[in-house]
Amino acid sequence: PSSRVKHPPWLLSRAKVLTIDTMNPTVKKVEYAVRGPIVLRAVELERELSEGMKKPFSEVIKANIGDAHAMGQQPITFFRQVLALCSYPELLNDSTFPEDAKSRARRILQSCGGNSMGALQLVFQGIDSVRQDVARYIERRDGGVPCDPDDIYLTTGASDGIVTMLKLLVCGEGATRTGVMISIPQYPLYSAALAELGAVQINYYLNEEKCWSMDISELQRALDEARRHCNPRALCVINPGNPTGQVQSRQCIEDVIRFAANERLLLMADEVYQDNVYAEGCQFHSFKKVLFEMGPEYSDTVELVSFHSTSKCYMGECGFRGGYMEIINMDDEVKAQLTKLVSVRLCPPVPGQALMDLVVNPPQPGEPSHDNFIKERTATLSALAEKAKLTEQVLNTIQGISCNPVQGAMYSFPRITIPEKAIQEAMDKGQEPDMFYCMKMLEETGICLVPGSGFGQTDGTYHFRMTILPPTDKLTILLNKVKEFHQKFTQQYS
Amino acid sequence: PSSRVKHPPWLLSRAKVLTIDTMNPTVKKVEYAVRGPIVLRAVELERELSEGMKKPFSEVIKANIGDAHAMGQQPITFFRQVLALCSYPELLNDSTFPEDAKSRARRILQSCGGNSMGALQLVFQGIDSVRQDVARYIERRDGGVPCDPDDIYLTTGASDGIVTMLKLLVCGEGATRTGVMISIPQYPLYSAALAELGAVQINYYLNEEKCWSMDISELQRALDEARRHCNPRALCVINPGNPTGQVQSRQCIEDVIRFAANERLLLMADEVYQDNVYAEGCQFHSFKKVLFEMGPEYSDTVELVSFHSTSKCYMGECGFRGGYMEIINMDDEVKAQLTKLVSVRLCPPVPGQALMDLVVNPPQPGEPSHDNFIKERTATLSALAEKAKLTEQVLNTIQGISCNPVQGAMYSFPRITIPEKAIQEAMDKGQEPDMFYCMKMLEETGICLVPGSGFGQTDGTYHFRMTILPPTDKLTILLNKVKEFHQKFTQQYS
Known part of the structure; x- marks a missing residue:
């Protein structure tokens, strides 16, 4: 048979299967x-x-x-102590480690199969106890607005969550193709992901003259134009801003939510810099908190996904690729599809999940590591x-x-x-x-x-x-x- | 303006943006x-x-x-000691840790920005020293066949690498749509990724009667049929096999490589179980080694990508999501595109990269941790x-x-x-x-x-x-x- 022929001379010069002209x-x-x-x-x-x-x-x-x-920038000592304890649990017997670090490590390990960070989880959204801690963190942050651990998905950094959500959204062809509104200037992950997914990128411009704020009239202009050639379905906001470093006001966020509600857009809030607010008079307002303050007409209907990560804020732990997303008002069937989709990749890296847990559940007053x-x-x-x-x-x-x-x-x-x-x-x-x-x-x-x-x-x-x-x-x-x-x-x- | 209208009553009952009917x-x-x-x-x-x-x-x-x-299954003590040292470098002063663990940790940290596992890398393919160690490991494994660290890409587990490679390959529409040959039974990551990418899945059946071996005639049948309705461009092999547990013979691998060469298919070799060989008379043969033994007619032309991971073998460290892929004979322009594509996701988790390094560079004879x-x-x-x-x-x-x-x-x-x-x-x-x-x-x-x-x-x-x-x-x-x-x-x- 032909498959047994040895060294056909044409092989020497045969063209490659995968070339720049024949790739995706x-x-x-x-x-x-x-x-x-x-x-x-x-x-x-x-x-x-x-x-x-x-x-x-x-x-x-x-x-x-x-x-x-x-x-x-130096890592937070407590975080790294717990990660060392989780990596090598023999250290739980080492008296030089503080007790609160040990108890955090024990709690994380108990949630891992076989008490090992080397195990996957049966629950695909991420470790149960980590998602519970994330939910409690969000509730504290947002002044008591309830958060269901079941709405938390741990991710491989925020990028992974953003790409996954965009992937869920994309459908249609030609004039019905999904369009996604992103700020200009933008963080290029968004344009890269939209290009890869073949979605339509809809640019709305931040107002440089007003310290990179969002203008509803500009959002409206961008949306109206886009509606002529695609199906706009989502609006992405980065707050605090990357690359522009602005912090959006509470009023601006309320206006944006109302705009999204009126125009039937799913909101994606990239809030990975939520602790990085420096200017006097500026404050971080989560989209979720503002949404819930606007009452049930909004909080029961607007679909919102918020992203956070271990990479920024005071942690700066980019290398661990930890993160989570919270999904709000997502259709149950879509949520089941999301869960299926994330399960194919097995799980986000467990050290990153552990680190995310520490970020949302840091040392409390009275615990030995708190002051430091x-x-x-x-x-x-x-x-x-x-x-x-x-x-x-x-x-x-x-x-x-x-x-x-x-x-x-x-x-x-x-x-x-x-x-x-x-x-x-x-x-x-x-x-x-x-x-x-x-x-x-x-x-x-x-x-x-x-x-x-x-x-x-x-x-x-x-x-x-x-x-x-x-x-x-x-x-x-x-x-x-x-x-x-x-x-x-x-x-x-x- | 309309965006200022408060609580429009229709909002209460408005349909969701993202539903099972309007999702991807x-x-x-x-x-x-x-x-x-x-x-x-x-x-x-x-x-x-x-x-x-x-x-x-x-x-x-x-x-x-x-x-x-x-x-x-218990983790390898040495691996976890090094990970603890890298997580919390204060431990480098702890005399209870063996010297070889400390020197490995120092080497890994020196390759990290700011000496921290929390940093990204400027080199997008993964930490330089890790890729060098991977290349040396492959050379040892394959009896001296050369390996260039520049052909190594660190990945977030093998799954990530496999999906990335399939993504590069997919193009065309209808009868020219990329087809990818996968074994049946298969590991469902392949079918899931192909479905998501809209590629054509081409099934070839393993021969259960001959202990799940690959028959060239069956490959030929599957390929010939597929050519009628798509453009077959790649052949995926899992060896040792998942879910079927077989180990392919050297002869079989040689036949498969010749088939791929004759039929102009890119080869993807999923070799994550390379240390998991139990049966007497069975031995792991890497596709790369066999390829190079077949002479330059093959080794200079056949495009091969091989995948490995920290999740299987004797390590079983699934939770760390570590892995690498080696690309052989890939077109330079495509390689540049691959590098760009992986850079969007910033980097694979650094603890997983560190663990991959330890797997390919374990304690050597004479070092204190070797015997254990x-x-x-x-x-x-x-x-x-x-x-x-x-x-x-x-x-x-x-x-x-x-x-x-x-x-x-x-x-x-x-x-x-x-x-x-x-x-x-x-x-x-x-x-x-x-x-x-x-x-x-x-x-x-x-x-x-x-x-x-x-x-x-x-x-x-x-x-x-x-x-x-x-x-x-x-x-x-x-x-x-x-x-x-x-x-x-x-x-x-x-």
Whole structure:
């Protein structure tokens, strides 16, 4: 038979099965600026530096991504003690570990099959006791609004939950294809997921002049236009904002909920920065709390999914990929489908589930680890608040750069003036002008930022996203380098 | 404006945005038997037992899923020590931890941003040093066949890698839609992923009479038929087999590779059970090793992706969701797209990456933890070998049940004779006969198995999948209960 033929000569030159022309076309459309060409070049530069190549800088500073620990933020001692105890339960006999850490570890292990973090769970939504703790956390946070552990799904970071929810939503073809409203500027996970799912991305623009707030009239404009060519079914909000660092007011959130209700949109609230609020007068309001304060006409009907994670806030534990989503007013049959869908991937990583549990159930007053926990959390959040202020202040001293207050989250998203000549040179190279700007900054200073074009922005405006995560002394140097670079760049192209 | 109207009365009765009729139709098509209705009922039964309800059994025995730790298998001490050290690096000062565990932990932490498992990595494929260790492991395993760390992608368990690769492959519509060949019986992750991606599932049947081996003639039949209505582009093989427990011979693997080469199919080799080989005369041969032994006509051209994980073998650490895939002969542009795609999800969980590192770089002779590591690994694998034999032997003493040797992996997949009357009763209930059988067994004995229909089987044959994971004494009781149940069931319906 033909399958027994040895070494057919044509094999040597046979074309590949999988080529750029024969691969999934939706995957090709995916873009992800946070890790785009700038980051690839930054990795290269790091390697070149380590190989002794001469550069105008001695280190690459990665201010491109909200990766707190990589920038020197310290983990919360209590969290890591419990994780060590859960990893190696022999340590439960070690008298140097505090009792509250041990009791948390015992409770987590008791909820794991075979008392091991290495086990899966029979309950696909995540460990029972963790979901109970999440529900109690949400109730405390939202002033007593009830939360059912059965509405909690643990996830592999917030990204996983967001992609899963979008996946559930997508249907229809052509003019009935599902459309999803996302803010511009946006976190590019959304555009990447929508591209991959073949859903229609509906852009609504945040108001830069009003500190990146949401305007209902802009939402309405975007929706009305989109209705001509697709079926808009969901509205995504990131609050506090990424990449824009704003904190939406309670009134704004109420207006958005009313808009979603009137227009029959499912609401997706990305609330992973809920503890990252710095500006005076600003406060985090969860969409759920506001929804329930609006009364049963809204709280009984509006479909809302809220996302949280272990990656941000004072924890910054991105590497553990922990997270949860709470689903509110979801149709029971859809919920059963959601449960089925998540069960195929078996379960979110258990260490991440354990960490999520600690975040929602930290040391309580009177417990041995409480004081140190508060001290560490406060220190991290105060430092972030200070750096948010510092970033805004220094950036606004630079002619040609203007930066809204960094009210929350971990990023500044200043607007930059790029001279005509530079725009021209970028265009000639086929680059976005702010990509050209950021790439030049990287080559000259070692500072790695993400160009605004990677997040979307009003045509003719240019921005970059810079994290506020480097330690204060480093951040000061970084900001001064940005200033110096911007002045030089402006001069060069004027 | 309309968005300010308060409490419109129609809101109270408004229909949901997301319903079973308006959700993603491909998600609805997904089935996942390993966690289907039987498992849902098992969870209910456990709750009922815990609430004091009387049942004909005192506990539910979950022999449905390869979740080793949940069944009492102990983690490898060394692995957990290193994970504890990485979680809470203060422990590096603890003299009770062995030096080799500390040096492994230091090496892993040095590769993490900010020396923390809480950091992401700039290199999206996974931690550099882990990928280097994986590459060296593969070279050792395959007798020196070279492996480039750049071809290694760390994954969130093997499932994640498999879904990602299938996603890359899917394109075309109608008769040009991508088809993927999978074995029947299959692990239902494959059918679930193909359904979700809207790819065409091409079934090839394993030969039960020849201990679930692969017949090239059957592959050819399946392929030729499929070519009439889709574009077959990939061939998936699970070796050692799940749910069927066979270990493919070297000759068989060579034939399969030649078939794939001749027919221009990308090969996906699910090799997560590579250390789980029990039967005498059986040996694990990696697809890569065989490919390279076949000479450059094959090794330079056949596109192969191999998957491994921390979840099986002697580790059984499912909860950590660690894994890797190695891509061989992949087109460079496609590889760049793959790298982009994985970067959107940021990174696989770092504790899982760390664990994968330990699996591929365990204690070496002369290191303080070596003897104990070997002792623990041998004990686990010997116990599994013993239980594989025991399962096969006892099942084959039951009239109406015949079971192929459990050569490897963690499952038996015996064929069961179901009396006509029972088949009729099942049909009347709209159930598959083996689902009816397994559900009855669960209700009467507390034993949770997965019916063969969940994996696919030749029409008119019935099977169940049972793990060999329960401790020997429990497994003996379980097998006797299965025997008793089967006899009673056969009698009842004769």
